[in-house]
Amino acid sequence: MSNLKGKHIILGISGGIAAYKSVMLLRLLVKKGAEVQVVITPNGKEFITPVTLSSLSGKPVVSEFFTANTGEWHSHVDLGIWADLMIVAPATASTIGKMANGIADNMLITTYLSAKEQVMVAPAMDLDMWRHPSTQRNIETLRRDGVIIVEPEAGELASGLIGKGRMEEPEKIAEAAERYFSRQEELHGKKVLVTAGPTFENIDPVRFIGNYSSGKMGFAIAEEFAERGADVVLIAGPVNVPLRAEGIRRIDVTSAREMRDACVSHFNDMDYVVLAAAVADYAPAEVSDVKIKREGTDGMTLHLVKNPDIAATLGALKKNQKLIGFALETDHELENALHKLKKKNLDWIVLNSLRDPDAGFMKDTNKVTVVGASGEVIDFPAKQKSEVAKDIIDVVVNGETE
Numbered sequence: 001m002s003n004l005k006g007k008h009i010i011l012g013i014s015g016g017i018a019a020y021k022s023v024m025l026l027r028l029l030v031k032k033g034a035e036v037q038v039v040i041t042p043n044g045k046e047f048i049t050p051v052t053l054s055s056l057s058g059k060p061v062v063s064e065f066f067t068a069n070t071g072e073w074h075s076h077v078d079l080g081i082w083a084d085l086m087i088v089a090p091a092t093a094s095t096i097g098k099m100a101n102g103i104a105d106n107m108l109i110t111t112y113l114s115a116k117e118q119v120m121v122a123p124a125m126d127l128d129m130w131r132h133p134s135t136q137r138n139i140e141t142l143r144r145d146g147v148i149i150v151e152p153e154a155g156e157l158a159s160g161l162i163g164k165g166r167m168e169e170p171e172k173i174a175e176a177a178e179r180y181f182s183r184q185e186e187l188h189g190k191k192v193l194v195t196a197g198p199t200f201e202n203i204d205p206v207r208f209i210g211n212y213s214s215g216k217m218g219f220a221i222a223e224e225f226a227e228r229g230a231d232v233v234l235i236a237g238p239v240n241v242p243l244r245a246e247g248i249r250r251i252d253v254t255s256a257r258e259m260r261d262a263c264v265s266h267f268n269d270m271d272y273v274v275l276a277a278a279v280a281d282y283a284p285a286e287v288s289d290v291k292i293k294r295e296g297t298d299g300m301t302l303h304l305v306k307n308p309d310i311a312a313t314l315g316a317l318k319k320n321q322k323l324i325g326f327a328l329e330t331d332h333e334l335e336n337a338l339h340k341l342k343k344k345n346l347d348w349i350v351l352n353s354l355r356d357p358d359a360g361f362m363k364d365t366n367k368v369t370v371v372g373a374s375g376e377v378i379d380f381p382a383k384q385k386s387e388v389a390k391d392i393i394d395v396v397v398n399g400e401t402e
């Protein structure tokens with residue numbers, strides 16, 4: 001039985017020749033048990049009639065903001081709340097551009113902006129339009145906004161030209177929807193703790209010791225766990241990155257000690273704990289209540305004391321939790337990472353080398369090697385941090401790569 005049974009799906013249709021394939025997609029989704037509400041753009045109606053679509057979906061097609069003769073208002077907000085998934089197929093270059101930039105001049109876009117759950121887009125256009133930097137920029141924006149892109153195929157296009165831009169086949173789009181829902185159930189009921197970002201150790205009310213960690217890697221891991229259905233607690237140091245996924249409980253902390261306390265108090269009932277934070281190793285022994293003055297001194301000495309090692313603390317408390325740490329090494333990488341894994345009683349350690357131009361702080365990409373307590377060493381190429389998060393979670397959950 002398909003996992004689309006009983007799911008509420010909005011099928012957004014924009015004005016491309018591939019709209020005829022949306023009829024097949026609609027039939028497939030309905031056959032697999034989904035309840036489908038069609039939202040079509042004014043241009044879409046030039047390609048396919050609402051009568052066909054409403055007959056197949058069993059629901060009136062939504063296109064205008066209100067029905068002209070009765071004045072009945074169509075609520076895109078209610079639709080957005082109702083839906084478990086929104087699929088825009090075909091998505092023309094124009095609709096993709098409007099989605100990426102929030103140009104809400106039709107019912108499809110207002111519905112998109114109100115959609116609370118996942119949105120999936122199946123682009124369809126001519127090869128030059130697909131290749132155009134503006135389309136590619138908009139696609140990238142949608143990806144960053146969390147939209148799943150069902151990539152177009154290469155093949156013969158309506159224009160007679162041959163190239164990439166043809167909308168993916170309805171069967172493949174329906175499979176992508178099924179994949180999304182099964183992924184969402186993968187870690188249902190699992191509890192996950194993630195630390196991210198730097199810690200700031202105060203010197204006085206205006207100064208601190210910190211580091212360049214952006215929090216991007218830890219945030220991507222928390223988001224990926226949440227997308228697979230886990231309950232996530234994210235303990236974040238001072239960072240400035242947006243958090244995407246729903247279902248994440250975020251606790252903001254500043255210092256290593258605060259981070260340690262938050263971690264320890266949540267550790268007991270966790271299944272997976274990923275320590276991606278760059279915790280300061282030392283903190284000033286005393287924090288001045290007033291701003292330290294410069295006058296009268298040629299230099300100053302800060303007396304530092306060692307911070308708690310959160311990973312080692314949790315490693316000593318560990319029962320059934322899987323504990324995953326990170327290591328950033330400049331030399332003897334594998335050897336040092338393995339040593340840390342043993343010393344802190346970790347199950348896995350994710351090694352990223354500062355020597356690699358695609359790895360590390362502030363960047364959107366990372367290149368990691370995941371090392372296991374049983375001697376596994378799995379190398380990955382450089383990827384976007386969101387993709388790296390998927391690889392890491394695949395390894396620690398399944399013990400293997402896909």
Ligand code: C5P
Pocket residue numbers: 195256275276277278279280281307308309310311312324325326327328340
């Ligand atoms: O020992 P090192 O700092 O290289 O270890 C890195 C790993 O240990 C990371 O997972 C980091 O989050 C964690 N760590 C910690 N508490 C510290 C220092 C590092 O939990 N005080």
